Amino acid sequence: xxxxxxxxxxxxxxxxxxxxxxxxxxxxxxxxxxxxxxxxxxxxxxxxxxxxxxxxxxxxxxxxxxxxxxxxxxxxxxxxxxxxxxxxxxxxxxxxxxxxxxxxxxxxxxxxxxxxxxxxxxxxxxxxxxxxxxxxxxxxxxxxxxxxxxxxxxxxxxxxxxxxxxxxxxxxxxxxxxxxxxxxxxxxxxxxxxxxxxxxxxxxxxxxxxxxxxxxxxxxxxxxxxxxxxxxxxxxxxxxxxxxxxxxxxxxxxxxxxxxxxxxxxxxxxxxxxxxxxxxxxxxxxxxxxxxxxxxxxxxxxxxxxxxxxxxxxxxxxxxxxxxxxxxxxxxxxxxxxxxxxxxxxxxxxxxxxxxxxxxxxxxxxxxxxxxxxxxxxxxxxxxxxxxxxxxxxxxxxxxxxxxxxxxxxxxxxxxxxxxxxxxxxxxxxxxxxxxxxxxxxxxxxxxxxxxxxxxxxxxxxxxxxxxxxxxxxxxxxxxxxxxxxxxxxxxxxxxxxxxxxxxxxxxxxxxxxxxxxxxxxxxxxxxxxxxxxxxxxxxxxxxxxxxxxxxxxxxxxxxxxxxxxxxxxxxxxxxxxxxxxxxxxxxxxxxxxxxxxxxxxxxxxxxxxxxxxxxxxxxxxxxxxxxxxxxxxxxxxxxxxxxxxxxxxxxxxxxxxxxxxxxxxxxxxxxxxxxxxxxxxxxxxxx
Numbered sequence: 115x116x117x118x119x120x121x122x123x124x125x126x127x128x129x130x131x132x133x134x135x136x137x138x139x140x141x142x143x144x145x146x147x148x149x150x151x152x153x154x155x156x157x158x159x160x161x162x163x164x165x166x167x168x169x170x171x172x173x174x175x176x177x178x179x180x181x182x183x184x185x186x187x188x189x190x191x192x193x194x195x196x197x198x199x200x201x202x203x204x205x206x207x208x209x210x211x212x213x214x215x216x217x218x219x220x221x222x223x224x225x226x227x228x229x230x231x232x233x234x235x236x237x238x239x240x241x242x243x244x245x246x247x248x249x250x251x252x253x254x255x256x257x258x259x260x261x262x263x264x265x266x267x268x269x270x271x272x273x274x275x276x277x278x279x280x281x282x283x284x285x286x287x288x289x290x291x292x293x294x295x296x297x298x299x300x301x302x303x304x305x306x307x308x309x310x311x312x313x314x315x316x317x318x319x320x321x322x323x324x325x326x327x328x329x330x331x332x333x334x335x336x337x338x339x340x341x342x343x344x345x346x347x348x349x350x351x352x353x354x355x356x357x358x359x360x361x362x363x364x365x366x367x368x369x370x371x372x373x374x375x376x377x378x379x380x381x382x383x384x385x386x387x388x389x390x391x392x393x394x395x396x397x398x399x400x401x402x403x404x405x406x407x408x409x410x411x412x413x414x415x416x417x418x419x420x421x422x423x424x425x426x427x428x429x430x431x432x433x434x435x436x437x438x439x440x441x442x443x444x445x446x447x448x449x450x451x452x453x454x455x456x457x458x459x460x461x462x463x464x465x466x467x468x469x470x471x472x473x474x475x476x477x478x479x480x481x482x483x484x485x486x487x488x489x490x491x492x493x494x495x496x497x498x499x500x501x502x503x504x505x506x507x508x509x510x511x512x513x514x515x516x517x518x519x520x521x522x523x524x525x526x527x528x529x530x531x532x533x534x535x536x537x538x539x540x541x542x543x544x545x546x547x548x549x550x551x552x553x554x555x556x557x558x559x560x561x562x563x564x565x566x567x568x569x570x571x572x573x574x575x576x577x578x579x580x581x582x583x584x585x586x587x588x589x590x591x592x593x594x595x596x597x598x599x600x601x602x603x604x605x606x607x608x609x610x611x612x613x614x615x616x617x618x619x620x621x622x623x624x625x626x627x628x629x630x631x632x633x634x635x636x637x638x639x640x641x642x643x644x645x646x647x648x649x650x651x652x653x654x655x656x657x658x659x660x661x662x663x664x665x666x667x668x669x670x671x672x673x674x675x676x677x678x679x680x681x682x683x684x685x686x687x688x689x690x691x692x693x694x695x696x697x698x699x700x701x702x703x704x705x706x707x708x709x710x711x712x713x714x715x716x717x718x719x720x721x722x723x724x725x726x727x728x729x730x731x732x733x734x735x736x737x738x739x740x741x742x743x744x745x746x747x748x749x750x751x752x753x754x755x756x757x758x759x760x761x762x763x764x765x766x767x768x769x770x771x772x773x774x775x776x777x778x779x780x781x782x783x784x785x786x787x788x789x790x791x792x793x794x795x796x797x798x799x800x801x802x
């Protein structure tokens with residue numbers, strides 16, 4: 115959990131066996147593809163295809179997507195509740211019948227397997243249906259079109275067959291009970307629409323559309339989706355059946371039918387008229403044709419993959435790294451002013467209500483800052499646009515400046531559920547530190563003036579009023595979330611100090627005189643120590659098991675502790691005290707970075723692998739939050755682990771002059787580490 119719970123909860127958990135790689139280098143590993151092998155529906159954790167706005171979850175059922183999410187579509191699930199990300203109307207629902215028999219279950223087909231192609235961002239399924247047909251499907255959340263996705267279908271007839279395909283918009287398909295039930299209970303007053311859009315020109319064409327609109331749980335949010343069939347070759351005659359579209363095709367032996375179900379979604383958060391918008395976007399994509407849509411999608415992803423991390427000599431790890439990068443790239447897009455929840459747009463997204471935590475700025479943004487600065491900028495734009503709400507939050511709590519909420523959704527107001535304390539206030543410093551680091555990497559002075567400095571100034575003002583007498587910061591939840599309502603938490607205090615330091619540096623960079631109280635407040639904030647010099651986690655800490663890293667964060671990503679001896683002493687004290695079974699995965703990534711920087715690459719490598727191997731879930735190795743949980747995809751862990759590659763083994767460091775590389779050593783299993791498209795100059799760095 116990422117929340118500090120006031121009342122204790124009893125949780126039932128399952129221990130999952132780690133998917134450890136075989137000894138040595140497994141032969142024939144494709145570093146860009148993950149294949150399911152034989153699918154076991156009872157041990158199936160879906161994979162997500164997403165484009166930063168739409169997230170589509172796979173299912174172990176032919177032609178089926180388990181859920182569809184729309185980034186930013188929030189509404190409370192119940193009265194008195196906080197904003198929650200709700201599922202949108204799934205426009206990729208498809209029912210296919212061959213010779214009158216509908217293919218609805220995995221046991222109706224043979225050789226069923228699925229593959230995620232990360233390089234092209236496409237999820238495919240393939241299977242045979244009796245002696246009648248070989249079928250493959252491909253799902254894409256189109257990268258070039260933020261609200262549009264496509265389910266492509268290819269049927270090769272083994273003998274003469276009749277195919278009937280029916281599209282649905284509500285997403286209710288057999289075999290998807292859990293996701294379907296949640297969806298069915300979350301939306302209200304669904305209304306279906308039909309429309310023909312005639313495209314005039316040298317040759318008149320008609321787009322046959324189906325659309326649906328629905329209200330959110332409390333009737334505040336309107337969601338809408340539209341769909342249309344699109345054909346490669348001679349079009350079939352599409353008619354309406356019930357609430358969707360249908361067509362029938364007759365194939366001779368050896369013939370191929372190639373078509374796609376194309377659609378778009380919108381909400382009242384994204385458009386003043388989401389119903390019309392979803393139909394317009396669908397028709398606009400329809401005229402481009404299947405081939406063009408796929409080509410533009412792949413070109414957009416090829417641009418993203420110019421920034422990559424390559425592990426020479428260890429294909430298994432390189433594929434894991436590509437999976438982590440694929441998910442981060444999938445869950446955010448430039449110029450959207452949206453950030454990344456801990457679970458992105460995946461199966462687990464609604465578990466934390468789709469809220470944005472410190473996970474975004476501390477764990478994911480540093481990776482994107484090195485590889486894709488434009489994606490990092492849009493995450494900070496999300497915070498900047500909610501700066502007025504953060505100011506109101508500080509005022510309501512009796513402070514100056516801006517206090518960012520522990521959990522943020524659409525409004526930017528505090529959306530932490532009432533079960534939990536919203537006093538993990540280091541989030542305010544996390545946002546500010548990320549803003550200053552963005553400037554340091556990009557050297558974008560205009561951005562600093564218009565966006566970064568307002569964030570740094572307001573957050574620094576918050577700390578001048580939040581810090582108590584003697585410099586103490588009391589009544590907080592620590593970064594180690596086992597520590598609730600403590601004083602002088604090491605990470606909180608150190609982050610506040612860096613926030614104030616960075617605000618002073620930003621002011622001077624812009625020729626502004628810093629407020630005198632920023633420096634005096636910073637000097638008074640203590641970092642507690644035990645008698646032997648080890649940093650004390652908080653004032654009442656006496657050696658208990660910790661949920662996740664806190665003190666060790668002072669050496670990275672913070673710079674409070676720089677002396678190698680102090681870093682080592684803190685590591686030796688706290689590493690054995692981490693709850694690796696029940697704590698989130700990113701702790702190991704920080705420990706690995708620190709051991710690498712101390713010159714112990716093999717120990718760092720072992721910790722790096724232990725940070726995600728026990729968290730992989732079948733059949734695609736999607737990452738759960740802990741070794742015992744079942745809530746993938748935890749992209750916070752992906753962010754932390756990728757930081758191990760970039761800022762640990764890769765030797766990168768963020769300085770006032772941009773990214774620099776320090777000498778480093780690689781573990782025995784790796785021949786070289788190559789990082790491409792790094793920073794504002796898109797440089798290539800290599801470690802041998």
